[in-house]
Amino acid sequence: MLGFFKYGNFLLENFQWVLARGGITYKPPHLDVFLPIGISFYTFHSLSYTLDIYRGVMGPTRSLRDFALAVSFFPQLVAGPIVRAGDFLPQLEAPPKPQNDRFLWGLVLMTLGLFEKVVLADTMLAGSADSVFGYAGPLIALDSWLGVIAFAGQIFFDFAGYSTCAIGAALCLGFHLKDNFRFPYAAIGFSDFWRRRHISLSTFLRDYLYIPLGGNRSGAARAMINLIIVMFIGGLWHGAAWTFVVWGLLHGSYLVIERLLKAFVRPTTWTESLGVKLLIGLATYAAVCLAWVFFRASDFTVATRLLRGMFGGHAQADAILSTREILQIGIVTLGMFIVQWSLRETSLEAAVARLPRSVVTAAWAFMAGALILTQGNSNAFIYFQF
DSSP: OHHHHHHHHHHHHHHHHHHHHTTOOOOOOOOOOOOOTTHHHHHHHHHHHHHHHHTTSSOOOSOHHHHHHHHHOGGGTTTOOOOOHHHHGGGGSSOOOOOHHHHHHHHHHHHHHHIIIIIIIIIIIIHHHHHHHHOOSOBOHHHHHHHHHHHHHHHHHHHHHHHHHHHHHHHHTTOOOOOSOSOGGGOSSHHHHHHHSSHHHHHHHIIIIITTTTTTTTOHHHHHHHHHHHHHHHHHHHOSSHHHHHHHHHHHHHHHHHHHHHHHSOOOTGGGSHHHHHHHHHHHHHHHHHHHHHHHOSSHHHHHHHHHHHTTOOSSOBOOOOHHHHHHHHHHHHHHHHHHHHHTTSOHHHHHHTSOHHHHHHHHHHHHHHHHHTTTOOOOOGGGGO
16 A cells, blocks of 8 residues: 555656657556555554564554554654554553653653744755755855755754654653654764664664664675665655665665775774764764755756755856855754754753753743744645655
């Protein structure tokens, strides 16, 4: 069902292209179907339940109601995080009881998630990213890089904002969902990046695809092939387009290159210094931004034009970003880096627990006020389309 609804037209278009290369003209009917809301997530939820029972990780539930709730729990159904039945079903053994602290923390997380989405992603960054990726002409290197950096921040705040709202809403209802983000732009290397970004998807692909393929048990060469296969499928899962496949293959290549470097470069004292970690972190971030070009671009023409602009490949190029937009991107990105690097070894809950209640209240009021002032500037969550 997922293949039909999500990839039916994509497969028909590529089949038409293959036939055309052989001189055969074929016009397939366009499958004018709507993508059911949440189909990727309730498919993955059902798969995790079935596969965990098959592997003996858990036993089947005797309650159809509990199974239906585990598959279709509404807060995270549209854009995640992916919730495994083994984590959720045990919480249904007894009715959830209201807890004031849990309810308040859920409201704080929902406010934080909306602040990330509405204020930071949509109001501060989305306009600049849309301008750069939607511009039909050549751009100077500064504007090209700033547009990609704006999208890197936008997609983080957009997706992390949704996940934070979902986790907060679940807490208000008495359920606990695992974190989906742990400060990914403070990652040191690409394996670290995927341990911190979209954790529910990366662990799903690891447990249900990478390990069954053999993981790293069959030698280094097979492990690298498995990484490429996993990231290829991870890219295709995000959307029925070859640009998403290239994005996935790029991240697969990054992981392979990192594994090769680790095999030849042994850790020493100097590699553990903060300065070296920051340099590796910046290199990781730059490579991730290059991959984001294919994720955001509507086609390869746009991606190629923007990549040429990022490396100064246009003889005559335009500057389209205003000083205000440049400052917005710079301030939000710098603030994001400071927060994520400061908290990379801890969690948001632990950091907030150390703050005085007055500081937490002031921050909560600030976020709520900013949401009120920027209402009407928000767009649909980016991951809704996937």
